[in-house]
Amino acid sequence: MQVAQARNNGKQMKRSAIADSAKCSAEYLSGLLSKVALEQSRAAFSELFSYFAPRLLAYGTRQFGNEAIASDLVQETMTNVWHKAHLFKADKGSPTTWIFTIARNIRFDFLRKNKHRMNDLSADDLWPILAETNESFDDDVSLDQTVLLQEIQSYYAQLPDNQRIVIEKIYLEGKSQQEVSDALEIPLGTVKSRTRLALQKLKEMIVSHD
Amino acid sequence: MIKFHPNDQLIEKYAAGSLCTATSVAVATHVDMCSRCQQQVKDAEEIMARRVLQDIRTPRSANLEAMFEQIIESRPPKELKQEQVDPFISLEGKKFRLPSTLARQKHRIGHWSWVPGKMMKAHVDIGEQETLDLIYMAENSKVPEHTHRGQEITLVLNGVFNDEKNEYRDGDFVLLDKKHTHTPETQHEDCLTLASLDAPLYFTSGIARLLNPFSNLFFK
Numbered sequence A: 001m002q003v004a005q006a007r008n009n010g011k012q013m014k015r016s017a018i019a020d021s022a023k024c025s026a027e028y029l030s031g032l033l034s035k036v037a038l039e040q041s042r043a044a045f046s047e048l049f050s051y052f053a054p055r056l057l058a059y060g061t062r063q064f065g066n067e068a069i070a071s072d073l074v075q076e077t078m079t080n081v082w083h084k085a086h087l088f089k090a091d092k093g094s095p096t097t098w099i100f101t102i103a104r105n106i107r108f109d110f111l112r113k114n115k116h117r118m119n120d121l122s123a124d125d126l127w128p129i130l131a132e133t134n135e136s137f138d139d140d141v142s143l144d145q146t147v148l149l150q151e152i153q154s155y156y157a158q159l160p161d162n163q164r165i166v167i168e169k170i171y172l173e174g175k176s177q178q179e180v181s182d183a184l185e186i187p188l189g190t191v192k193s194r195t196r197l198a199l200q201k202l203k204e205m206i207v208s209h210d
Numbered sequence B: 001m002i003k004f005h006p007n008d009q010l011i012e013k014y015a016a017g018s019l020c021t022a023t024s025v026a027v028a029t030h031v032d033m034c035s036r037c038q039q040q041v042k043d044a045e046e047i048m049a050r051r052v053l054q055d056i057r058t059p060r061s062a063n064l065e066a067m068f069e070q071i072i073e074s075r076p077p078k079e080l081k082q083e084q085v086d087p088f089i090s091l092e093g094k095k096f097r098l099p100s101t102l103a104r105q106k107h108r109i110g111h112w113s114w115v116p117g118k119m120m121k122a123h124v125d126i127g128e129q130e131t132l133d134l135i136y137m138a139e140n141s142k143v144p145e146h147t148h149r150g151q152e153i154t155l156v157l158n159g160v161f162n163d164e165k166n167e168y169r170d171g172d173f174v175l176l177d178k179k180h181t182h183t184p185e186t187q188h189e190d191c192l193t194l195a196s197l198d199a200p201l202y203f204t205s206g207i208a209r210l211l212n213p214f215s216n217l218f219f220k
């Protein structure tokens, strides 16, 4: 893993310390999360894991006084990061905060885990940070339909191909995200993050041309 | 304008996930209604995230590399759907809109029954041995003077009630502990509130039971 490589050479220590501080910037970590969301990048996840797993382990061990439970917490948290990176929204907060709140939720449930009572209120009920949301234009942008139809084609052309194809299938062909995922043989999470990115870009283009 | 908010300590414990379930729901519901506290919770989460994820621990036994491989190979956790719930409840011919946290938990709201003092009550089943109730006070109703065993929170969802000291309106978050004696009442308006009674956490399963003797540590 990355961290281990950096330790190999004593001379590189100073340089890697600087690199490390750049590596924990919110922007850098956000970039890794979006690589995980869009491409299931193992390398990006490996960096996230090297950075966060030992920190989550320290947090969990402090909380539970028990490294075995703490490592369950790390595993469950990072499993969500791997599969649900598309739910991270950089405009809502930093990656560190997002990952902390996932761990916080898991800890909340760990403390109440009881197989006899499936009805217990869970952390997801209080903080639904990992719930899928249905995003669409009408959520926060109201658009003049005719202007949209005229201009949108030129905006479409500016989208990266992989995003444009997803958007066309959903909004022109009326396919569900699951159907697009099946048709293109890409994970559902990827469809969702491409949709979100594309809508975001389109929104920006439309707003700036207003 | 909301006049009464959870104090900083409560906000911080809420963000840390360290409050008991009933209190967490009460704070979350206030936060739904209060943009000031939404910001406070956001800030608290950010500060806490930076603080608690500062230290690094190298595992003694657990092998992180093996964990990494397991995660890569793992199946996606089940998808959580944010369901659209009708946020309204009807009571005495009136409609009340529930804030989103409570609306999502609407299925947990039990039957309404009359209690002395022109009030109605419905239990919110959060699964713990904790008390969380919706309480409806009709116009001109009065709760007999009482003290509290533990810490009690009353959150006004809609309407207005008062005690000897203050008047409480939509979104106001009122915390009372053992020290307080009070006589809540309504005048010309009715009032729907959410009330929680504080209780320490009790861990019931497997290895977590070992934590029971220390439950006050989690409750700080």
Ligand SMILES: [Zn+2]
Binding pocket: B002, B004, B005, B006, B030, B034, B035, B036, B037
């Ligand atoms: Zn507030």
